[in-house]
Amino acid sequence: MTEQVTGAQSLVRALEELAVEVVFGIPGGAILPAYDPLFDSQRVRHLLVRHEQGAGHAATGYAQATGRVGVCMATSGPGATNLVTPIADAYMDSVPIVAITGQVPSAAIGTDAFQEADICGITMPITKHNFLVQDADEIPRVLAEAFHIAASGRPGPVLVDIAKDALQAGTTFTWPVEMQLPGYRPSARPHGKQVREAARLIVDAKKPVIYVGGGVLKARAAAELRGFAELTGAPVITTLMARGAFPDSHPQHLGMPGMHGGVAAVTALQKCDLIIALGTRFDDRVTGKLSTFAPNATVIHADIDPAEISKNRTADVPIVGDAREVIADLAAAVKSEMDAGRSPDYSSWWRQCSDWRQRYPLGWTEESDGSLAPQHVISRIGKIAGPDAVYVAGVGQHQMWASQFISYENPYTWINSGGLGTMGFAVPAAMGAKVGRPDALVWAIDGDGCFQMTNQELTTCAIEGIPIKVAIINNGSLGMVRQWQTLFYGSRYSNTDLHRDRPQYLPDFVKLADAMGCVGLRCESADDVDATIEKAMSVYDVPVVVDFVVGKDAMVWPMVAAGTSNDDIKVARDTAPDFDYEMGEVVSEGGERS
Numbered sequence: 001m002t003e004q005v006t007g008a009q010s011l012v013r014a015l016e017e018l019a020v021e022v023v024f025g026i027p028g029g030a031i032l033p034a035y036d037p038l039f040d041s042q043r044v045r046h047l048l049v050r051h052e053q054g055a056g057h058a059a060t061g062y063a064q065a066t067g068r069v070g071v072c073m074a075t076s077g078p079g080a081t082n083l084v085t086p087i088a089d090a091y092m093d094s095v096p097i098v099a100i101t102g103q104v105p106s107a108a109i110g111t112d113a114f115q116e117a118d119i120c121g122i123t124m125p126i127t128k129h130n131f132l133v134q135d136a137d138e139i140p141r142v143l144a145e146a147f148h149i150a151a152s153g154r155p156g157p158v159l160v161d162i163a164k165d166a167l168q169a170g171t172t173f174t175w176p177v178e179m180q181l182p183g184y185r186p187s188a189r190p191h192g193k194q195v196r197e198a199a200r201l202i203v204d205a206k207k208p209v210i211y212v213g214g215g216v217l218k219a220r221a222a223a224e225l226r227g228f229a230e231l232t233g234a235p236v237i238t239t240l241m242a243r244g245a246f247p248d249s250h251p252q253h254l255g256m257p258g259m260h261g262g263v264a265a266v267t268a269l270q271k272c273d274l275i276i277a278l279g280t281r282f283d284d285r286v287t288g289k290l291s292t293f294a295p296n297a298t299v300i301h302a303d304i305d306p307a308e309i310s311k312n313r314t315a316d317v318p319i320v321g322d323a324r325e326v327i328a329d330l331a332a333a334v335k336s337e338m339d340a341g342r343s344p345d346y347s348s349w350w351r352q353c354s355d356w357r358q359r360y361p362l363g364w365t366e367e368s369d370g371s372l373a374p375q376h377v378i379s380r381i382g383k384i385a386g387p388d389a390v391y392v393a394g395v396g397q398h399q400m401w402a403s404q405f406i407s408y409e410n411p412y413t414w415i416n417s418g419g420l421g422t423m424g425f426a427v428p429a430a431m432g433a434k435v436g437r438p439d440a441l442v443w444a445i446d447g448d449g450c451f452q453m454t455n456q457e458l459t460t461c462a463i464e465g466i467p468i469k470v471a472i473i474n475n476g477s478l479g480m481v482r483q484w485q486t487l488f489y490g491s492r493y494s495n496t497d498l499h500r501d502r503p504q505y506l507p508d509f510v511k512l513a514d515a516m517g518c519v520g521l522r523c524e525s526a527d528d529v530d531a532t533i534e535k536a537m538s539v540y541d542v543p544v545v546v547d548f549v550v551g552k553d554a555m556v557w558p559m560v561a562a563g564t565s566n567d568d569i570k571v572a573r574d575t576a577p578d579f580d581y582e583m584g585e586v587v588s589e590g591g592e593r594s
């Protein structure tokens with residue numbers, strides 16, 4: 001098919017052919033030619049956000065919830081630079097998004113023209129690839145390549161920067177296009193020899209752990225993971241990026257590893273003899289002090305990105321491939337070993353792991369001043385909204401509690417900023433998730449600090465009919481930083497108090513919600529938590545913001561302090577788990593336990 005069009009029309013036609021259903025963005029001079037044909041498109045919906053950062057995180061939320069490529073659009077200069085944080089965020093979490101930016105006309109590039117910024121240069125280290133387009137004829141091919149690169153192999157953000165004159169020029173639109181990516185061939189198929197070697201290690205191991213990362217979700221391999229895990233019978237741990245990849249209620253699930261992981265998951269990983277790492281990258285938040293990490297473990301490391309393998313921890317058996325294919329092949333190879341009479345025996349390891357799990361469940365102690373416990377609020381939201389809802393977190397204590405105290409039973413129900421740790425992620429990402437999955441109940445669990453960074457997108461939600469629910473876990477402070485000040489800076493609270501009660505509720509989140517066209521609710525006592533959540537759930541047509549006023553002093557436990565060994569995990573302040581006990585002995589910890 002060939003049509004006579006402008007570069008801008010060609011862009012919109014390409015988006016239509018790529019089946020893009022929504023673009024989040026804000027217009028401006030350089031991108032303006034593209035907005036004109038976009039106005040007429042019957043297939044691409046444009047959502048006018050209030051800040052480009054919101055557009056980028058919304059594209060990420062959409063991509064994480066649907067598995068499709070998220071798209072955001074901005075003008076040159078400040079519009080483009082406002083996308084830098086969400087692009088970096090998507091890069092760290094391997095999220096497929098395409099950012100389309102207008103650029104000053106070709107003749108002005110390099111002249112410090114009005115609103116010129118070298119966004120390709122700026123985003124080079126935080127994109128999987130980027131393109132500067134100065135010829136209208138290239139637009140369809142570049143768009144096709146951008147979407148292919150974003151979604152294939154290890155997914156990630158791709159930026160397409162288009163000079164204004166290329167958008168205005170006449171061209172022909174032809175579809176389909178032939179991609180020209182000679183050097184780009186991500187290998188999905190794992191090597192059979194490596195897989196067989198891994199299978200032998202798995203059946204010979206006495207103390208294995210299946211260490212699951214976000215790559216398993218990206219590969220849409222949750223079903224294969226479950227089959228493989230059940231075949232081997234090995235304990236499974238899911239990282240912050242992989243929550244939901246394996247049901248929390250499954251008896252083989254030991255929980256989340258890492259700085260705020262559970263004792264059983266952290267300790268099993270630390271003391272195992274075999275790590276089966278699937279789509280994960282031995283992040284410092286998981287390994288703790290690297291030189292002391294899992295000293296007795298042999299490592300099988302499967303990842304689609306060869307650059308990840310042996311980056312932090314040397315892999316004994318490296319496997320490059322798509323997680324779904326790797327897991328399916330591993331299962332087949334383990335099955336052959338078993339059929340040949342070589343079945344694993346993990347029974348004594350399970351006795352040990354079960355004991356850690358039973359002895360040190362996640363829990364919290366009630367606040368001594370009688371204030372509302374944030375963990376209680378989050379746990380009740382999880383129970384009442386249930387495992388089919390989608391939960392989107394900001395960054396801080398509330399994020400960790402949301403990862404700990406909500407049961408994730410299904411893939412793609414937990415969305416957060418794991419790698420970059422971007423405050424302000426929750427509201428716009430929840431907006432994107434709800435656009436992608438309009439029938440799902442979407443709860444953002446946000447901090448009062450994070451909320452004040454990007455809440456303006458609630459106006460977008462109200463105007464565009466995107467009824468998300470937002471729970472602000474309002475502790476009146478930058479809680480996670482305050483926790484570090486309590487523990488490591490002698491309780492000197494330098495610039496972490498948000499002064500919420502000066503004179504009273506500043507800002508008043510209920511009034512703010514109302515001003516943005518949302519329903520605003522406030523809850524200050526444990527007795528009202530369930531009724532408030534239910535009231536929020538009874539509103540279907542507009543966004544709801546609930547200000548949960550909680551205590552300031554709650555801390556996230558367990559914790560492996562930054563730079564220390566996983567062996568030094570603490571379950572409460574100055575309290576290490578007691579590993580010198582007789583197995584089966586019952587230890588009772590105070591406080592409410594989930």
Ligand SMILES: Cc1ncc(C[n+]2csc(CCOP(=O)(O)OP(=O)(O)O)c2C)c(N)n1
Binds near residue numbers: 399423448451478479
């Ligand atoms: C954009 C950005 N700035 C600063 C930080 C550092 N930081 C990490 S957590 C945090 C506090 C978050 O406060 P809040 O949103 O109230 O959540 P809480 O920890 O209280 O649950 C800060 C400032 C960050 N992660 N991101």
